[in-house]
Amino acid sequence: MQTVDVLVVGAGLAGLHTARLLARRDLSVMVVDSRRSLSSGIRTTGIFVRRTLDDFDLPDHLLGPGVRDVLLYPPSRRAPVRLTSDRDEYRVADMAGVYGHARRAAEEAGARVVLGVRYIGASTGLVRFAGAEPVTARFVVGADGARSRVARDLGLDVNRRMLVGAEIVHPIASGTTDPAFHCVLDPRVAPGYLGWVIDDGRHAHVGVAGYPGGMRTGVRHLLDEFAADAPGRAAPAGPIERRGGPIPVGGVLRRLACPAGLLVGDAAGAVSPLTAGGLDPCLRMSELAAAVTAGYLRTGDQRILSRYDGGALRARFRGRLLLRRVFAGIRSPAAAEAAVALLRGRAGRRVAARVLFGDGSFPDVGPLLASPAIDHP
Ligand SMILES: Cc1cc2nc3c(=O)[nH]c(=O)nc-3n(C[C@H](O)[C@H](O)[C@H](O)COP(=O)(O)OP(=O)(O)OC[C@H]3O[C@@H](n4cnc5c(N)ncnc54)[C@H](O)[C@@H]3O)c2cc1C
Numbered sequence: 001m002q003t004v005d006v007l008v009v010g011a012g013l014a015g016l017h018t019a020r021l022l023a024r025r026d027l028s029v030m031v032v033d034s035r036r037s038l039s040s041g042i043r044t045t046g047i048f049v050r051r052t053l054d055d056f057d058l059p060d061h062l063l064g065p066g067v068r069d070v071l072l073y074p075p076s077r078r079a080p081v082r083l084t085s086d087r088d089e090y091r092v093a094d095m096a097g098v099y100g101h102a103r104r105a106a107e108e109a110g111a112r113v114v115l116g117v118r119y120i121g122a123s124t125g126l127v128r129f130a131g132a133e134p135v136t137a138r139f140v141v142g143a144d145g146a147r148s149r150v151a152r153d154l155g156l157d158v159n160r161r162m163l164v165g166a167e168i169v170h171p172i173a174s175g176t177t178d179p180a181f182h183c184v185l186d187p188r189v190a191p192g193y194l195g196w197v198i199d200d201g202r203h204a205h206v207g208v209a210g211y212p213g214g215m216r217t218g219v220r221h222l223l224d225e226f227a228a229d230a231p232g233r234a235a236p237a238g239p240i241e242r243r244g245g246p247i248p249v250g251g252v253l254r255r256l257a258c259p260a261g262l263l264v265g266d267a268a269g270a271v272s273p274l275t276a277g278g279l280d281p282c283l284r285m286s287e288l289a290a291a292v293t294a295g296y297l298r299t300g301d302q303r304i305l306s307r308y309d310g311g312a313l314r315a316r317f318r319g320r321l322l323l324r325r326v327f328a329g330i331r332s333p334a335a336a337e338a339a340v341a342l343l344r345g346r347a348g349r350r351v352a353a354r355v356l357f358g359d360g361s362f363p364d365v366g367p368l369l370a371s372p373a374i375d376h377p
Contacts, residue, residue, distance in 0.1 A: 004030045005297055007127050007137035008111075009119040009150050011038060014265025014282035015143030016102035016113070021290030022141075023109035027297060030137075031111055032129060034118035038103060039096035043145075043245035044279065045167055045205045046093040047181075047198060051359045052280040053091060062098055063091040064200025067179040070356050074340035075186040075333040077231055081343045085357045090181060092200035119144065122153050122260070139293055140261035146246040148267035151253075154260050157310070159269050161250030163193050163276060166219045167207025168227055171238035172199060182232035185336045189226040191215060192328040193276060197232040206230050209247060209276060211328065219244065249273045249324060251317045252281075257292065257308040264289045268310065272362055273317060273324040274355060281362040285313075288365040307368055316363040323355075 006022050008015045011033035023029045035041045048058065066088025071080040103113050118130040128134045142150025151158045177199050184195040191214030197206050206227045208219065215222055220242075227233065246266075253269040256262055264270065265282035272281065292308040295301075330336050342348045354360075 001133065002030075002135045004028045004135055004137050006030075006139045006141055006293060007032070007135060008141040008143055010143035010145060010265070010267070011035070011099070011103065011113055011115065012143060012145065012265060012282070013098070013102060013279060014267070014270075014286055015141065016099065016106045017283055018141055018143060018264050018286040018289050019111040019113070020102070020106040020109045021286060022293060023106060023111040025290065025294040026110075027294060029106075029111040030135065031106065031113045032117040032119060032132070033113075033115050036116040038099035038115070042095050042099075042243050044095060044243070045196070045198065045207060046095040046098065046279070047090050047277070048093055049277060049280055050087060050089050052283060056283050058093065058098065059101055062094045062101065064093070064202070065179045066091055067181050067198065069178075069180040071180060071182050071232070072340055072343055072352065073182065073184040073186075073231055074337045075184075075188065076337065077184065077229075080182075080231070081340060081349070081352070083349065083353050083356060085353075089357050090198070092198055092203075092205065094200070119149060122150070125260075139297060141289065141293065142261060142263040142267045143265050144267055146248045146266040148263060150261065151263050151267055154258055156258060156263055157253035157255045157269075159246075159248035159250060159253065159266070161248065162212070163209045163247040163249050164212045164215070164219050164244070165193075165207060165209030165247050165276070166223045166242065166244030167196075167205050168223065168240050168242055169203050169205050170236040170240045171202060172204045172234040173237045174202065176234045177201075177204075177232070180232060182230070184226070184231065185330065185340055186226075186333065187214065187331050187336055188333060189222045191331065195226045195230065197230045199234065204234050204236075206233050207243075214331070247271060247276045247278065249276055251321050252310045252313045254310045254314065256310045257305040259302055259305065262289055262293065262305070262308055270362070272320060274320040274327065277362075284362055284365050288368055291369055309368065312368060313363050313365070
């Protein structure tokens with residue numbers, strides 16, 4: 001039977017980045033994913049924020065043009081509030097390319113990535129799969145998304161508050177749009193969140209997300225309704241791809257690690273509760289996860305695992321968790337019209353610009369990394 005130091009379940013961005021960082025620390029690392037190809041079953045729009053682009057090495061050729069304009073629409077779609085930044089705030093990535101890049105980086109560091117293999121359970125170091133022989137692992141990293149099975153098997157916290165999101169992606173004729181992020185606050189199609197339209201110059205992304213309890217006709221039906229006349233949408237110039245999945249918005253989970261393993265990315269609830277952005281958090285938390293894992297495996301000292309502290313990150317989320325509650329409370333079109341009207345004023349614009357263009361969507365893990373006990377490469 002094969003033995004590895006670390007078995008990573010899930011080859012999303014969180015799993016691949018953690019695997020790369022662990023392999024760079026000379027640990028033997030295997031990553032499994034039930035997807036047969038990393039270009040299929042994509043569950044994200046792929047909007048990266050400026051802070052992520054500044055801090056992580058995403059290849060430029062995989063990123064669309066910089067977006068500086070955000071238009072916030074009320075349910076009537078009339079007279080959107082336009083916020084313009086003097087810097088590029090967002091870029092939409094070719095996510096199949098980003099996963100391919102992350103996979104190569106993990107493999108170059110020495111990790112083994114095996115696709116088409118579904119994790120079904122782990123106990124006392126033995127990890128079982130559908131579609132492959134079991135392996136023994138000293139440590140399991142659950143990077144298996146919002147409904148993590150690893151979290152349940154390890155007895156760690158699990159996500160309870162989730163939005164469900166869905167989008168269509170299709171090619172557009174080049175030069176037909178100006179880069180802009182169109183956000184529609186309309187509880188009829190996106191209860192508790194937004195409908196959005198954004199493009200990378202070559203593909204348009206049109207999506208909705210909201211609380212499943214408020215989507216009586218189902219997210220797919222609401223998406224089609226929204227897409228029919230979504231503002232800023234260019235006509236399809238090719239086949240339509242569908243994406244979607246759950247988005248945890250209850251904040252980082254408290255109990256994220258135990259001597260048998262830990263959680264990263266969506267499995268850890270590492271998503272900004274307000275913006276529902278999870279790409280920056282999953283990269284940022286992977287740095288801490290890898291340092292803690294390597295330090296623990298090197299020394300066997302369980303106190304190191306307490307550095308991977310969801311409670312500490314959560315405390316810095318308090319304001320955003322509160323705003324999420326306010327957002328969730330906008331239940332009628334009239335309330336949404338009023339909320340957008342508030343954003344027209346100077347104070348409202350300032351708050352909106354802070355949320356949309358600020359750097360605070362996910363706490364910095366730096367202070368938690370600053371410990372001599374954990375492993376620095
Ligand atoms: C519609 C939508 C749009 C979004 N858009 C954005 C955005 O534009 N910007 C942003 O910042 N965030 C966005 N998010 C959130 C963001 O995509 C996620 O937070 C982020 O991708 C999480 O990465 P991850 O690696 O933790 O999880 P995932 O990317 O979900 O990866 C988990 C992996 O685990 C695998 N897996 C699961 N169970 C098993 C198993 N039992 N065995 C083997 N493999 C398994 C899955 O196949 C998957 O590949 C969006 C989310 C949704 C749903």
